[in-house]
Amino acid sequence: MKTWITTLGLAAGLAFASTAGAQQKELSFGIISTESSANLKSTWQPLLDDMQKVTGYKVNAFFSTDYAGIIEGMRFNKVQVAWFGNKSAMEAVDRAGAEVFARMTQPDGGTGYWSLMIVHKDSKLQTLQDVLKDRQQLTLGFGDPNSTSGALVPGYYAFAQNGVDPVKDFKRTVRANHETNILAVASRQIDVATVASDGVDRMKIKLPEKHAELRVVWRSPQIASDPMAWRKDLDADAKQKVKDFFLAYGKEAREKEILAKLTIGGFIASSNDQLLPIRQLALAGERGKVEADTTISAEEKARKLKDIDARLAELGRQVASAAK
Structure with a gap:
């Protein structure tokens, strides 16, 4: 089942790519592999069906056996919009031209x-x-x-x-x-x-x-609750329709029931700034590894630590600015 669903997603992505430069008609929506593809398909498909009706685009689910498959799918334009975790979203922004536009809220209204x-x-x-x-x-x-x-x-x-x-x-x-x-x-x-x-x-x-x-x-x-991201080069009209759909979704009883099965309360606007604390965490982890590395010289270790500290300081400034 996983192979069949993943193949379907790949085919949908290729179909989209073949229309590049022509009128936007389809969107492939990437879904990270937190569960089996069969379970994810059953819970996400009602939302994607609604997305198709509201936006007017044919919306195809894109699955992979791991998170990297969704990142690479976006990199090669086989995925145009996706649900990510914060770490995978950071990788998609850095490696696949992704951009965060919204984030989930929890069923109780929380944002984490x-x-x-x-x-x-x-x-x-x-x-x-x-x-x-x-x-x-x-x-x-x-x-x-x-x-x-x-x-x-x-x-x-x-x-x-x-x-x-x-x-x-x-x-x-x-x-x-x-x-x-x-x-x-x-x-x-x-x-x-x-x-x-x-x-x-x-x-x-x-x-x-x-x-x-x-x-x-x-x-x-x-x-921070999981981000939704699109390719930065996605058509502006498609971006507006997709964003409008997610920010409005979950207000009606039927939509709330669909989101409840996904343990999602709704969606709010967001940006790449929500990834800044994750970048700090990743760098702090990298710093710890450098400090513990006994295979490099003291000079090399000092140089690497100085570079990481400078990057951490810059991230700190960005976090403070984003909080204003």
């Missing part, structure tokens, strides 16, 4: 979510420190490398700040999407996993008996 570390409810592990202490005997379910809540945020706050390498220091580390990691913990196939809080919320809706098997042992600082 969390990275969680979960274990089976009967696990002896009670805290993050328990996990770190016993890590050499544990199997860790870690997120996609481009996942904000599955990899970047816990990689820094839970592991790097405690001098732990999540890839090397556990008995075994497996990478998977949020849904797979949640189900693996619930069925005791792995000991602990880093996942998104909204992924856990969706599991409570879909499979409450699995959700009941979970327990949270660590919660991150709040993360």
Whole structure:
């Protein structure tokens, strides 16, 4: 099923590319792989059907087996609009000519979510420190490398700040999407996993008996809700129609019901500025690796750290300016 859906997405993207320079008729909408493609298709398709009706464009769902596939899809114009996490959006902005135009809100109206570390409810592990202490005997379910809540945020706050390498220091580390990691913990196939809080919320809706098997042992600082992004060179008329659609969506009862299955409250305007804290986090993680690197000379380390500190200072200025 995954192969068939991904192939369908690729074909749709190529169909769009063949009309480049002609009248805009189709849009391919990229959906990051937080769950199986079949599950994502069933929950996103009603929204995409509404998007097609309102904008007048044929809207095709584009799936990939990992986050990088959506980033590359946008890079090569096989994807024109996409739902990203903050880390994958940052990569898409830097590598694929993407631009953030909106962000999701939570069902309760909030504008953020969390990275969680979960274990089976009967696990002896009670805290993050328990996990770190016993890590050499544990199997860790870690997120996609481009996942904000599955990899970047816990990689820094839970592991790097405690001098732990999540890839090397556990008995075994497996990478998977949020849904797979949640189900693996619930069925005791792995000991602990880093996942998104909204992924856990969706599991409570879909499979409450699995959700009941979970327990949270660590919660991150709040993360900005997921961004929506388009290619910067998308036709101006298409941009306006797409933005108008998302900012207006979720006001009617039927639309609210569709969004509830996605654990989304609605959408608000945003920009690339929402990615600045993620850039700070990524650089801070890079700085920690340089500091711990024993293979380079003191001079080389000092040079690299000076460069990173300058970039962090500039990001700090940008964050302060954006907050005004």
